[in-house]
Amino acid sequence: MQENAIVTKVWNFATILRDDGVTYTDYVAQISYLLFLKMEDEKEEVGETSQIPSKFRWQRLNALDGEELLEAYNNALNALSKQGGVMGLIYNGAQNKIKEPNKLKKLFTLIDSETWMGLNVDVKGAIYEGLLAKNATETKAGAGQYFTPRVLIDSIVRLMRPQIGMSVCDPACGTGGFLLSAFEYMKKQKPNKDELEKLKTQSLVGKDVTQLVASLCAMNMYLHGIYKPDIEIGDSLAKRGEKRFDMVLTNPPFGKKSATKVLSSDGKVKNQKEEYSRDDFFASTSNKQINFLQHIMSILNIGGKAAVVLPDNVLFEGGAGEKVRKKLLNDFSLHTILRLPTGIFYAQGVKANVVFFDKVKTSDKDAKVWVYDLRTNINLSLVTNTLSSEHLRDFEECFCAGDFKKRKESERFKSFSISEILERDKSNLDIFWLKDENLQDLEMLESPQILCEQIRQNLELALSEIEGIL
Known part of the structure; x- marks a missing residue:
């Protein structure tokens, strides 16, 4: 059948x-x-x-x-x-x-x-x-938050080029999409018996905070021939990671660490803001994505590479967000940002990016961040016009995996110097330049449901900033 x-x-x-x-x-x-x-x-x-x-x-x-x-x-x-x-x-x-x-x-x-x-x-x-x-x-059960489109995962893995012998981690592994794509990519390199055994038992490491999702991930890997998957149930952000990895591929859950109810001295119940306190974190925040970014920066080996799906707010948010971006720009090699189109995730209205960086401090004063805009004037949905490999073909060609010196600017692919970005307000990485034709055509505007979701996300972000000040 x-x-x-x-x-x-x-x-x-x-x-x-x-x-x-x-x-x-x-x-x-x-x-x-x-x-x-x-x-x-x-x-x-x-x-x-x-x-x-x-x-x-x-x-x-x-x-x-x-x-x-x-x-x-x-x-x-x-x-x-x-x-x-x-x-x-x-x-x-x-x-x-x-x-x-x-x-x-x-x-x-x-x-x-x-x-x-x-x-x-x-x-x-x-x-x-x-x-x-x-x-x-x-979507009502929240299942979509654990699922990244396979076509996007496979594209990222092709560009990251994991090699036999490398350790690959997904600290928010969901049902294992990134780990399995990396496994299939490395398996095609025809490893010998010992290398294949190591690939199946040691090279791929995942962790997820949701018990059931980690179980589904283990079953998914088992069905792909990985009979002893290294999958752990737990909160990757709770404590400093003991292991270091050559590559991190992940799409962390969106949202912020929820506040806990506490009883104040006057007998009233109040919300106490919770933040992750770790000695390897250089900024305190309840924003999960910013904390995941810090966690990834911490668990990478020197020379290690990462590709992380992150929402727009991580690119422009002040406070902790600005501190983390400056650390990323000064002490790492942040070389590429892919602005993803809306309509490719099951959560409505999500505006996200793939951020590519290496744990290598560059001494090049002319170092650049390359931004590819796959969002402006591109309208995708989960039903009528889904994300395909064809949508990502030009980005993959522009990326020039293996030789960034061959990169050339185009209509959708532009470079910006690190020094220029550091001088921007809050070292803002939410960079765009194309004219949005949708704004000229009312019929092309996003649905009220998506617009309301974007407003809700902005309000949550604003409240988070206010809480931080208070």
């Missing part, structure tokens, strides 16, 4: 479960739990050792029905969540969200109808990523 047909087959059952209050994210989680059970059972059939205890294996559970199946499956999830290794990661905090025995049995039957281990690794990975992509449409 074609991979699209399998995705459709597996996904169609989700519409039935939604009536029972099972979200798309919960559904994909249940699929993950069952897929792992089924594939481990298939390993047994070909003489390999399964990691699943005998009483929780697929054949035993699949032979049950009704309340007996429901109870046995609940017990299995509870037991497996306490295991170690990749199994414990996939089943971490696992709970059965499907309460009707007949629907649970249908899901077992659905998974049982396919021999998953017999499928090509690329096909299995594509099927699962198809489910994750569909899951990202569940």
Whole structure:
């Protein structure tokens, strides 16, 4: 069966479960739990050792029905969540969200109808990523915030050129898109047996604060042939990173660290602003993206490279934002900014950029930051005009990966000296020069929903600044 047909087959059952209050994210989680059970059972059939205890294996559970199946499956999830290794990661905090025995049995039957281990690794990975992509449409559940368009990820990885032997980290890994793209890129370099083993077990490191998302990431990597993924559940910003990496590729979550409720001396409940206090951070702020940028700057090896998706406010915000930008301009090599078009993320109205920099202090007084504007007069959406590799082709050619000296300015690609940027108000990196034709055509204006979302984001930013002053 074609991979699209399998995705459709597996996904169609989700519409039935939604009536029972099972979200798309919960559904994909249940699929993950069952897929792992089924594939481990298939390993047994070909003489390999399964990691699943005998009483929780697929054949035993699949032979049950009704309340007996429901109870046995609940017990299995509870037991497996306490295991170690990749199994414990996939089943971490696992709970059965499907309460009707007949629907649970249908899901077992659905998974049982396919021999998953017999499928090509690329096909299995594509099927699962198809489910994750569909899951990202569940915007009310916030699933879209964990999903970066694969075409953008692959473009970034091609430009960053991770090499066999390099360590690659995503400190906000979501469902593993950047790590898997880097894995596929390095695998094409035909590593020998030892290099491939290191690539699968040591070279790729991810971390995510959301328990379920980290589990989905582990399952995604497992289906791509990485059977011992180095994925950790936790807040990357909570403490100083112990490891250093050659490359960081990431799209950190947008937003700010929420305030906590405290009881003041006069008996009133007040919001206490929370900031990350780390000795390797040179600016204190509740803005998550600015903190992630500081974290990435800290965990890079000397000479290491980073590509980070960041919202516009990181490029122009004052206070901590200005301090971090000046540090980036003075002590690192910030060489490229890609202004992304709106309409490519599932969160409405997000204006973001890809910031490329190296942990190398440049002594070149004429050092430049190159900015590519892929936003002005480009109208994309998730339905009618999605981001494609063709949209990114010119940027990739202009980027001149491997030899920046060959770069040339064009209509959308301009260079600005570091000294010039440092003299700008707040060292503002939100640089644009093209005339926005949409402003001349009322019919081309963004929808009221997107405009309202942009206003909300600006108001939140303003309130954050006021809180900082208070």
